[in-house]
Amino acid sequence: MDISRIIVPLNKAQRQAVCSEAQNNLVLAGAGSGKTWVLVHRIAWLVQVENVSPYSILAVTFTNKAAGEMRFRIENLLKTPVRNMWVGTFHGLAHRLLRAHWQDADLVENFQIIDSDDQLRLIKRIMKELGIDDKQNPPREVQWFINESKDNGLRCEHINVRELHNREYMLEVYQQYEALCQRTGLVDFAELLLRAHELWLKQPHLLKHYQQRFSHILVDEFQDTNTIQYAWLKVLSGNNLPDTHLNTFVVGDDDQSIYGWRGAKIEHIREFEQDFKAGSCETIRLEQNYRSTGNILEVANAVIANNTERLGKELWTEDGEGELLQVYQAFNEIDEAAYVASQIEKWVEKGGKRSEIAILYRSNTQSQPHEYELVKRAIPYRVYGGLRFYERAEIKDALAYLRLVANRQDDAALERIINVPTRGIGQRTIEMIRTEAVAREQHLWQTAVDMIADRQLTARAAGSVQKFLDLIDEMSAVVNDDSMSLSEQVVHIVKASRLKEFHGKENSERAQAKVENLEELVNAAKRFDDEGDPLLEAVKDSLELSQISDVSEEAGSISPLAEFLAHAALEAGEGQADEWEDCVQLMSLHSAKGLEFELVFLCGMEQGLFPHKNALQDFTGGRLEEERRLCYVGITRARQQLHLTHAENRTIYGRSELAYPSQFLAEIPASLISQVRAVNQSPSFTAARNNYSSSQGDENEEGISIGQRVTHKKFGEGTVIDIEGMGARARVQVNFDYEGTRWLMLNIAKLV
DNA sequence: GAATCTCTTGTTTTT
């Protein structure tokens, strides 16, 4: 047994974690301290030294990227494929369980997963039916409420109406939404987790089966677990049973918890030590950093030190100080992008690779000026995140056809495409079918069939609807009859739906892109034909070994089509483009977690953008601390060189707005910064700042503040109004904006 | 019922 290969490359703390004999382990691992490294070696240790079968190991991550990465690294270290080991995201694993045990989970066999876009549509539809004004009660808030409830494990019946404060309608919508999903075989992201949890509770024989099957559970990015995920984990681990044999090994960093808005709770790290102390629980801290220079770490430590709610941890390194941090104050976002691009050119000239470079930002829209600049200079780049492949409208249309073919009950899919391409079924008709469906308490498809039979529709509408129903049935017959491969099925459906013609008929660039995307969908299906879903393969392989009990882990007779649809919903299409080319990497700070780069640009360091304005409105400060952790994540991505940039003017909604430097910049010790351009010194910035502060918060009696947009119905051009407030008075003139026709902008004429 | 125009409103982050 070659143990040395596993433990030699580890430091003392890492080795302690990898070789731990405690039943449960909590590894608090700072950024760059070898978190995944430890996890991978732990698994190798278990397999090679402790002779644990990969079949008994469950490894959970949060992103598909991380799951793929982990499997790859384990196989690399073990020098053998570990097909029958379960490695996946919480959502992926939950989905797998529900497919295998759909009956026990009270689902239909071919249930479909809906994304938040579909979810919002359904919610809007329900609110309309209930006669709730969506102007006053934004559907987004209801969506938020439903997901938050589910993330916390709350079904409708668990919710205390009194706590809703005159927003009882939200509960009503929740109930209707649940009923609709159940009736139509739809499952949203949060529902996957909640059902999987309930599956444990309601089906003890299944729980027992999996408890016997697994001996080791390992969780990466543990700080990001939300309530329901943690509950799922706790139940599975049997931590409440005195005699559980399961070993739980979690790795996390409280300073990198950035998914609080999705229900993640850092408290779980503390709770873990309590909840899992029954056997034995060991806590190990990894603080030595192998990634960044001393200066970068000092910056990171200084910034994160401003947070109050921490478990406490300070990164250190044996390496040298390295270069100073560069802060560049740009004139606007175009200037910012130009600076970044020129620095990239320098790096490449010195022989650096482009793939070692990352441009990071708070929100995905910020990628655009950078893309523009990079294209201009012919620097290859790749953008992660943003609108993903399977989220594009035309792709979702095609998928909706596929979904409907797989499951006629799928109301969300039906609504999406019943009149796409337009086939003479208008709002009126759809409305009637919807209303009738509610009355009959059945899904739209059956309702449409019945209404035609009962002659409840006008002849014209009935004809159009019938044609649509026939189209789907025809598709279904063709696709299901022969032993068509998945990609052939997709080819047929794209063709028969005439979506390409519909989307391509406009002669614009965008129309062209849509057609290309539809063609790409066929390729995606082809790839899926060839490779399949790694987790499914693991399940199939492990079946042969599954002789512990009579529980079948087989996911029913699940069709490749259903498999493909689930893949589309859960993966949303990362990694479509060519990854082999040497590209500069552009991504949000959230997607950068877990990655590292030699050269990092942290862009848009402006108050309101980062930290984001929504987080600043929160009085408790909890959201601000999360923004700061996000900043910490960004800083610690850098190995050698880090540049922070901010702009004096930033275009928001097509309008140039003044911007302040982010408060996080002020939290960095000046001694660590090299100003590329002196902050707050440039004349334009000073002028803009004075202008801004004199107008901030001042309102006149009509509640208008300077800079705000108002319709021209309220004021005529040139009107002079007085604005008072915050100890200042301003006389203001109303001016049209640059387009000259649409909105008005209030400009300061003179101060009184 | 479809196409076109006008106006309003909005975007944080992701499974």
Next chain:
DNA sequence: CAAGAGATTC
């Protein structure tokens, strides 16, 4: 700027 809602016209 861009998507969505609502109104108007064909």
